[in-house]
Amino acid sequence: MTRGKTGKPYHHGELREALVAAGRKLLEEKGLRGFTLRECARRAEVSHAAPAHHFASIDDLLGEIAARGYHELTEAMMAEAKRVDGDAAARLVAQGVGYMAFAAANPVLFQLMFSREANRFETPVLHAAAKSAYHLHREAVEAVIPQASGEVKERMVDFAWAAVHGFITLVLEGQLGEKDSPRALKSRGLATLSAMVEAVVRAGGAPLAS
Amino acid sequence: MTRGKTGKPYHHGELREALVAAGRKLLEEKGLRGFTLRECARRAEVSHAAPAHHFASIDDLLGEIAARGYHELTEAMMAEAKRVDGDAAARLVAQGVGYMAFAAANPVLFQLMFSREANRFETPVLHAAAKSAYHLHREAVEAVIPQASGEVKERMVDFAWAAVHGFITLVLEGQLGEKDSPRALKSRGLATLSAMVEAVVRAGGAPLAS
DNA sequence: AAGAAGACTTGTCATCGTAAAGATTTAGGC
DNA sequence: GCCTAAATCTTTACGATGACAAGTCTTCTT
Numbered sequence: 001m002t003r004g005k006t007g008k009p010y011h012h013g014e015l016r017e018a019l020v021a022a023g024r025k026l027l028e029e030k031g032l033r034g035f036t037l038r039e040c041a042r043r044a045e046v047s048h049a050a051p052a053h054h055f056a057s058i059d060d061l062l063g064e065i066a067a068r069g070y071h072e073l074t075e076a077m078m079a080e081a082k083r084v085d086g087d088a089a090a091r092l093v094a095q096g097v098g099y100m101a102f103a104a105a106n107p108v109l110f111q112l113m114f115s116r117e118a119n120r121f122e123t124p125v126l127h128a129a130a131k132s133a134y135h136l137h138r139e140a141v142e143a144v145i146p147q148a149s150g151e152v153k154e155r156m157v158d159f160a161w162a163a164v165h166g167f168i169t170l171v172l173e174g175q176l177g178e179k180d181s182p183r184a185l186k187s188r189g190l191a192t193l194s195a196m197v198e199a200v201v202r203a204g205g206a207p208l209a210s
Numbered sequence: 211m212t213r214g215k216t217g218k219p220y221h222h223g224e225l226r227e228a229l230v231a232a233g234r235k236l237l238e239e240k241g242l243r244g245f246t247l248r249e250c251a252r253r254a255e256v257s258h259a260a261p262a263h264h265f266a267s268i269d270d271l272l273g274e275i276a277a278r279g280y281h282e283l284t285e286a287m288m289a290e291a292k293r294v295d296g297d298a299a300a301r302l303v304a305q306g307v308g309y310m311a312f313a314a315a316n317p318v319l320f321q322l323m324f325s326r327e328a329n330r331f332e333t334p335v336l337h338a339a340a341k342s343a344y345h346l347h348r349e350a351v352e353a354v355i356p357q358a359s360g361e362v363k364e365r366m367v368d369f370a371w372a373a374v375h376g377f378i379t380l381v382l383e384g385q386l387g388e389k390d391s392p393r394a395l396k397s398r399g400l401a402t403l404s405a406m407v408e409a410v411v412r413a414g415g416a417p418l419a420s
Numbered sequence: 421a422a423g424a425a426g427a428c429t430t431g432t433c434a435t436c437g438t439a440a441a442g443a444t445t446t447a448g449g450c
Numbered sequence: 451g452c453c454t455a456a457a458t459c460t461t462t463a464c465g466a467t468g469a470c471a472a473g474t475c476t477t478c479t480t
Contacts, residue, residue, distance in 0.1 A: 033327055108326060114380075114383050114385070116242075116383060118383065154398075155401040158401065159377075159406070162374075163372050164376065166376020166379065170372060173325065173326060173328065173329070188365065191369070192369045195409050198412070199405050202408070202412070
């Protein structure tokens with residue numbers, strides 16, 4: 001890697017990674033609407049057209065960022081699950097905690113991942129990453145009610161995910177616990193997780209009332 | 211209202227309403243990222259700068275659209291609730307159905323209302339509209355468990371909203387039941403609502419396990 | 421009827437995403 | 451080691467956008 005008079009190499013070398021990193025920061029700072037490809041390029045200290053060689057479009061970059069978000073979400077869920085032992089119900093709660101923690105730490109990214117816009121840049125890698133998080137959750141739910149029918153299991157996968165996702169989504173948007181401390185919010189989140197797990201356990205034992 | 215040679219009045223007359231209507235359509239057609247003030251103006255058949263006299267910025271227009279969305283959401287919940295009789299639990303489910311039906315009918319608007327961006331254009335009218343929907347839900351939950359403590363009621367308000375909101379949000383983003391028919395999806399939604407109500411009823415009778 | 425306020429248009433500016441063409445660096449074949 | 455091809459980055463350019471300013475037309479007030 002030779003350098004010009006300025007000391008700056010003509011080739012960035014790791015521009016793709018730099019753009020993803022800059023983009024991710026920018027996303028959290030300015031929101032989805034404030035996200036621009038040119039600002040990413042500026043932060044990576046390259047010209048505004050440089051990103052085109054690594055990402056076909058702005059949606060392509062957002063798709064890559066979202067895909068990595070799914071990977072991290074999966075990791076966050078697994079990490080939290082490893083901290084508890086044995087009990088399937090406890091594991092389900094822990095994964096929910098990991099899910100919520102990731103969302104709270106990356107609110108805009110989380111919204112991007114689960115936004116309608118994300119369907120626009122549906123790449124195979126993004127889809128695969130999303131499926132991986134889904135399966136992790138699915139298995140955790142099924143482990144809680146191994147004796148239940150396939151249908152009940154499916155319904156409880158829906159239900160459990162909806163409760164976890166819904167709670168943190170509402171918090172992130174400021175609809176829930178606007179004035180609560182993070183401490184109090186976490187407690188409210190745990191309460192929702194408790195109610196969810198209890199309902200799953202119950203439904204696993206007795207068929208759902210139609 | 212006098213008219214020029216073209217037959218078109220110089221003054222639109224109801225431009226504000228026309229912009230809201232056009233904007234709402236545009237939103238569903240092109241998504242939030244495809245939403246532009248100039249396209250709204252074009253559809254209302256006025257110049258690109260005309261909207262400025264009715265909306266200070268593009269966020270101002272989006273805020274108005276979101277506020278009306280909250281009003282319609284509230285109406286959808288009440289309309290569905292009126293179709294069932296008596297039972298508080300049935301009413302809670304019905305409101306959930308109305309909530310989901312509105313979201314399914316206005317997916318992009320719904321995402322806008324509950325997006326992080328919406329906090330940017332936080333007008334008093336938007337906030338009030340959002341609170342109105344919240345209170346409707348809150349009362350429905352509390353009616354199901356009138357004997358419960360204030361704390362339990364609050365937690366169940368969180369929980370019930372999270373389940374309803376989470377389910378439809380996941381469906382809208384294509385995460386849940388991608389290949390299901392609308393019919394099957396509705397059934398899955400009802401199952402989530404059933405599980406939710408059952409859990410609320412149960413929690414109202416016995417204190418939540420910590 | 422006259423002046424003021426409101427509604428709308430035209431013109432302009434900085435910025436954006438994207439494409440094309442040129443400059444520089446790296447990599448591979450010999 | 452060199453020489454060409456490919457990859458990477460820059461410069462330039464185009465159409466579109468949000469916002470602002472200034473001007474034109476309409477309605478309202480008095």
